[in-house]
Every structure is written in C-alpha cells, then in structure tokens.
Amino acid sequence: MQMIMPDSILLLTFNANRLNVLVALLICGALVAYFIWKGRRGGLYLRPISGLSAIDEAVGRATEMGKPVLYTTGLGKMERVATIASMNILGNVARKVASYGTPLIIPCYDPVVMAVAQEVVKESFAREGKPEAYRSDNIYYVTQSQFGYAAAVDGVMVREKPAANLFLGTFEAESLILAETGNSIGAIQIAGTDSTIQLSFFIVACDYTLIGEELFAASGYLSGDPKVTGSIKAQDWLKVLITVLIGIGVILSTANLNFWQNLFGPK
Amino acid sequence: MLLKLPLIIVAVFGLFMLVQFFVEAPFLDHTYQEILDWVQIIYLFTLWVGAINLIKLHLKKSTHKKEAPYSVVTLSGIVIMLFFGLIQGKEVGSVFDWIFKNVQVSLQASMFSLLAFFVASAAYRGFRARSTEALVLLSVAAIVMLGRVPIGDLISGLIPDFANWILNFPSMAARRGILIGIGLGTVATALRVLLGIERTYLGR
Amino acid sequence: MKRQYIYLLILAALTIPLFLPLGLKHQVTDEVEKFYQTIEDLPPGSTVMVSFDFEASTIAETKPLAQAVLRHLFSRRISVVSLSMLAEGTGLGHSFLKEVADEFGRKYGADYVFLGFRPQYQATILGLGEDFAKVFPQDYLRNNLSDLSLTQKVRNYEGISLIISVADGDLPQYWVDYAQTRFQKPVAAAVTAVMATSYYPYLSSGQFSGLVGGLKGAAEYETLLGKAGLGSKGMEAQSLGHLMIIALIIIGNLAHLRTRKKI
Known part of the structure; x- marks a missing residue:
C-alpha cells in the first residue's frame, strides 16, 4: 500500500500570536506542578470553609426531621470546572447521607452529569458499607431546558419538602427561582457557584454561599487529596503573581507606558 | 485497565488540543476537525441516555x-x-x-x-439595614435600580450616571477579582484532569 | 408583610403601565451606542452572523432585543447568516428573523440564511470557523448551503464582519472564547438584564464590540432607530416595578426598625 504524503503535511508552524498564552500557561503549569509535588510531601494547609460545616449541619437537620436532602449541580455540563468541583462535594455529602440513612434527591440537567452523579453517589454508599441503600431512581435526568429544569426542581421542593437544599455548580437566571422556593418551604440552603451574577441572589436567599473560587477550594478541601490541595495552593500564588503584574501595569499605564499592557493583550 | 483507558484517552486528546492551539499544520487542523465531529456524535448518544432514563423513571412513577x-x-x-x-x-x-x-x-x-415576584420578595426580606455595610448595600441597590430605568433620569440626571459608575467601577472590580480566581481554578483543574489527578468525571 | 401581598403589589406595578402608557424618554447609554455604531460602521453588503442563544422562557426580553438588532441590520442592507446554539431558540429565532426580513422585503438565501441548531456549542462554534457546510450541510429549511447565494459567498468566519449573540445565558462568553480567540472575529452581545451585568468586564476589555442589556437596552436601541417597539413599552412596566421594589425595601426597613425599637 502506498501512502501519498504531501510535503505540506509535515509543515509545522508555531503561532507566534499565542506566545503570551503559552508563557502564561507554562508559568501556571510549573507552579501547579511544584505545589502538587510539595503537597505530596505533606504539610500544606487550607483554611476551613464555613459553608462546609454548614453542610454537615444541614444533613444532620434533614436526618432529624426525617426529610430528604436535595442536591443540584445546576446547568453546568461535565466539562465545567464548577460541575467537577460540585461532584467532589457531592461525594462527601453522599457519604454523610449514607451513614445517616437520609434520602438524597438529585435532579439533573445533563445526562452525562446524571451518569457521573450516579457513580459518585453509588461509590460513596459502597464506601460507607451501605451499597444496598443506594437508590439510582433518586438521581435522574429532567430536561435541558433552563426553566423547565427550574420548574421540575421547584416541583420536587414543594412536593418532597426537603429539609436541606444544596445548590452547588453553575447557575443562571433560575438561581433565585430555586432559592426563593426553597426559602418558602423553610429548607436550610447552601449555595456555591462560579456564576458571578447569581452570587448576589444566592447570598440574599440562602443561609450559606460559597463564592466563586471557594467552591473549587471546598472541593479540594473535602477530597483530602494532597495533590488537589497542592493545586489549590498554586492558585493562591498565581493570584499573588497576577496582583503584582496588575500593580506594575497600573503604575506603567498611569505613566503612559503601554508596552506592558501590550504584552498581555490579544495579538 | 478499565480505569486507565479513560485516563489515557483524556491525556492524549487533551494534549492534542493543547498542541494544536499553539501549532499550525494542515494535518493538525484536519484531526482537530475530526475530533469536533466526533464530540457532536458522541454527545447525541448521551441525550439518548437521558431520554431513556426519563422515560423509564416516569413509567415506574x-x-x-x-x-x-x-x-x-x-x-x-x-x-x-x-x-x-x-x-x-x-x-x-x-x-x-x-x-x-x-x-x-x-x-x-x-x-x-x-x-419579578421573587426578586421583590427577596429584596423585601434581604435588604435590611442591620449594619452600616448593609445600609450602604441597600442604598446602592436602590440607586442602581432607579438608575437603570427612565424614572431615575426624570428624578435627577445624576442617578443614571452614578448607577453606571457603580456598575463600571466598584462592581466590575469585584467581579473581575472573582473572574480571575475562577480562571485560575479552571486552569488548575484542567491541568489536574490532564495529569490524571482529577478523576471526578469518571465518578471516582 | 406576607409574600402574597408583595406579589400582588408587583403584579399591579407591572401591568398598569401596559394599559396606561407613561411616555417615558430613554437616555442612550454608551454600551448601546457602541453596539449601534459598530453596525453603522459596517459597509453595506457586509455579512453579520446572528446567533439566537436563548430559550423560550426569556422571550419577553429576547424578542425586543432580537427585533431591534435585526431591524438595524436589514435597514442597512447587511446580510445575515443566523443560527441557534440552543434547541429552543431555533424555532423562535427563525420566526423573528423571517418577521423582520419580511418587514424590509429581504429575500431568503440571498439576504439572509437560517442555519438551524446543532448541539455542543464549543464544537459548533469552532467548526463554523472552518466551514459552515461541514457543520450544517443543509439549512433549517433543508436547502443545501451550496444552493444558496449567500452561503456560496460566505463559507466560514472569513466572510463574517461581526458576530452578534442574542442570549439569555453564558453563550456570548463561548463566542468570545472560541470564535474571537481562535478566529479573531469581533463579538457583540444583546442579553437579558439579569445577565447583562456579568458582561461589563468583556465590554471594557474590548472583547465585546457592544452590549445591549435587557428591555432597557432594547428601548435605547429603539430610540436610536427612531422607532418605538416592544422594548420601550416593556420598559415602562419595568420602571414602575423597580419603584415598587424600592418602596418595599423602605417598608421592610421601617418594619424592621419598629420591631427593633420594641425589643
């Protein structure tokens, strides 16, 4: 068999317009790799997050009242970082729920998220030694329509009257509809999202809110994996670096020197 | 092997996407286009999973x-x-x-x-002047609400200007801070996924 | 105050202006002016991509936004290649497009094309940059793209001067992330009020060429076009709604003060 290979097929050109992105990525990668390595050696500290202790309280309250816990990852698909973080927290919540014997209801917006949530909860129940208590019917796909989903979750709240509502993931305009309905049934509500505009709604209507990055940090904190903790520590140092870069930019731009700004702008 | 295979798939395709973002070559473009086509095809199958789950559940219920x-x-x-x-x-x-x-x-x-109704009830319940900070928050909220409608302009031309200033400076500064944190979180998570440290997407 | 009374007051504030117009004037903000000017600056004969990235639920806001923007485009003889990133936006997008195109006597296939919907927006946005016909071999009305004069001329983003996302969610962000970063296409957004504030950073960073937010934005756009429409009408209801919420906040605080004094 003869393969015809045009000369151009092996022609590789580096896109110089993306050099700044590559440099930033390499710096991020190096810092993350360093802190993961450091994390594996132990000794990294993450401060406790107040919203997380509230989750224990909420699950405990639901158990006392004999009512279910409602958990939603919002509208995010599996590739969203907030959904990945939410799954880490879900694993922890599912273990608590399994140990207390409290029902856990998870209506899903995306079929892939549903499949992953089922696996996460199933494994958590198995880890707690209660695989027989796992109910796959409680984790189900609803719809990919934003307000259809909000209506379905509101319906579950009104009918099942969960004692605790956990809204952790990506949310859009439906956030307040969910949180206000939850408030009207007297549920303890904990929210966390990276959707900046929805944070204000959650803060007003929920008992605890994990703000943006706190959601990612919470998932790392709960996973207890030093490699994950290390990468979160790296984020902190990257923030310090960015703050310094912004500071330099502010000073130089004020002095009308724009070369610094141009280094970071789109080419 | 069952665990390793998805991790290998993620690492190989993730690295490919990264390389093709920085390097231009006809065969990279072609492969990239093929991957995009496959992403769409595979995603359609996942919709079947959702639909079947929904029908099964409601037949039972x-x-x-x-x-x-x-x-x-x-x-x-x-x-x-x-x-x-x-x-x-x-x-x-x-x-x-x-x-x-x-x-x-x-x-x-x-x-x-x-x-519309939930915003009103949440505002009625949530905006209480319990502290100085809360008083500032509710005053700013009222000004922004007025500034975003023509009535604000009728009361005083300064109200829309002040509302726009709030949105364009203090509010945007806070939002940018959160966005930078989220961006970094995204990069760190992507690296964890590529390195096989983050396995939540596999249900583990 | 009981929730039910709050809801009744809001209902009254929102419905009265729909029957008794107040005739309020709209001050045009910089971001809407910028959006308008971006379209004004396009030479006649250019092609703009309009993506209807919304669901049925937000029709009250997205319809006035879409209509205002489409009216501007068609009035300037700019061709429109359109699509939807959400299944629900497909039928609605097509009817809005047809309605406004008919108003201006524009011809399907030559002046405008509606591609339809594909799932997985990242892959769709990236794929369109390579070749429209690969992602949409046929348009929404089942014509081959190769049979339509507009898509014969414009085959990928190269022939597109501006991308406009009429959205109720985070899709404009995806257009920036994938179409702008990769293909250097200017992006403008017309979004619902609840989402507008989250896009201000994109506007000031220059990633958006303009931003029209909610009914207010639609009303301002209608002012610039010199033709009042759904946006201006809805904005009067929204004005009274805002006033009512402020009144409720004041009542809530007075009640709070009274209970505190009693303690």
Missing part, C-alpha cells in the same frame, strides 16, 4: 398514586411531540411548531416571569 399525574403528563408530552415531529416535521405551521409556540413558550415564559 406512573404506577405510584401520588406521582402518577405528573408522570402521565410528562410521558404524554414526549409521545405527542415525537408523533407530530416525526409525521409532520417541525416547520412553521406544523402541529409541533404550534404546540411549541403556544404551550412550551408560554409555560417557560411564565416560569421566567416568576423572577
């Missing part, structure tokens, strides 16, 4: 007395829309289109309109 009416409505909706969609298509003037515009649009718009 339709035998429960309490849940039956909701499940019957859901299942009828699926059957009716499928039936008309398949025999008549979804063009303008079809039954599918009529149901969509007159039932689904109206129902969904009603859900969205609930926001």
